[in-house]
Amino acid sequence: MVFFSKRELTPVERFAIALKDKQAAHKKLKERLGGAEAVLGDKRAAAATLAITGASDAKLDRVEVDMRAAEDRVETLRAALAQLDEQIATTEHELADAKAQHAREVAAVELETLAAAIEQATPNYDAAATALTDAIVKSTVSMLETASFVTNVDAVRREVLSAAHFICAELRATAARTRAGNSNVVSASSQPEPPPPPEIERETVYSLDPLLWRENDKVCRVRAFAQVELPKRLLPVALRHQHVDYLRAQRVQSLMQVYGGGQSHIAPPVDDSRLIDLDDLVTQDKSAKVNAA
Numbered sequence: 001m002v003f004f005s006k007r008e009l010t011p012v013e014r015f016a017i018a019l020k021d022k023q024a025a026h027k028k029l030k031e032r033l034g035g036a037e038a039v040l041g042d043k044r045a046a047a048a049t050l051a052i053t054g055a056s057d058a059k060l061d062r063v064e065v066d067m068r069a070a071e072d073r074v075e076t077l078r079a080a081l082a083q084l085d086e087q088i089a090t091t092e093h094e095l096a097d098a099k100a101q102h103a104r105e106v107a108a109v110e111l112e113t114l115a116a117a118i119e120q121a122t123p124n125y126d127a128a129a130t131a132l133t134d135a136i137v138k139s140t141v142s143m144l145e146t147a148s149f150v151t152n153v154d155a156v157r158r159e160v161l162s163a164a165h166f167i168c169a170e171l172r173a174t175a176a177r178t179r180a181g182n183s184n185v186v187s188a189s190s191q192p193e194p195p196p197p198p199e200i201e202r203e204t205v206y207s208l209d210p211l212l213w214r215e216n217d218k219v220c221r222v223r224a225f226a227q228v229e230l231p232k233r234l235l236p237v238a239l240r241h242q243h244v245d246y247l248r249a250q251r252v253q254s255l256m257q258v259y260g261g262g263q264s265h266i267a268p269p270v271d272d273s274r275l276i277d278l279d280d281l282v283t284q285d286k287s288a289k290v291n292a293a
Helices: 011-053 057-137 144-180 235-240 250-259 278-292
Strands: 202-207 211-215 218-222 227-231
Touching: 011 057, 057 144, 144 250, 202 235, 202 250, 211 227, 211 278, 227 235, 235 278
Parallel strands: none
Antiparallel strands: 202 227, 211 218
């Protein structure tokens, strides 16, 4: 014999059922109040008729007793109806809160699911990138391009692993704040939009080294051997020190065949010792010109 246990209701279901029951009770109580008010009206009319026709005091006393009882019934029903109105308002508020909490819970679960999916996929990426570099390192054939390729792949691998760890932590922190309904978390839509930053003139060139510069309080980093939209203010110094070159240059065409000619979407790690700070180069060149003058 199979026994089925009754499923426990969710808070939304409990408040919805309670609200439905109270609304049904409200409807019945309002109907009773309407009937009681009609009876009271009839008794008042009967008492007035008896008084006009000169009925005896004893008969008027009996009618007045009945009329006061009807008035008491009406007042009792009105008080009960007012109390039920307050209960309905409270239940509606609790139902709205339960629905909002349910929506927050759904969003938090989705964020945590995404973090778990990223964590599950990260080891496969790490293993694939390691296998790629091992295949080249263990080979008996070696050349400058393969060594540089291994270095770049390893740098990208470390950057992706670091970014994956960071984004998973951010997803779980956001899920916790969402689930708790943290009122301190202000949505971006409620914040005034900052004025757009000034337009920066750029030119597309090819990076020969990992580069670093700053734009509007933001640090920009690009890997070597990739197309980069470099601000024109940095172009002269980058060309002079041979950290970039034009796309039409012969050596750039040769490098593109080896490393590809696409744009870099993964920045080198912050601690990469090969990063060339173009802002520092500009400062050094200005100081050299001042000293020469």
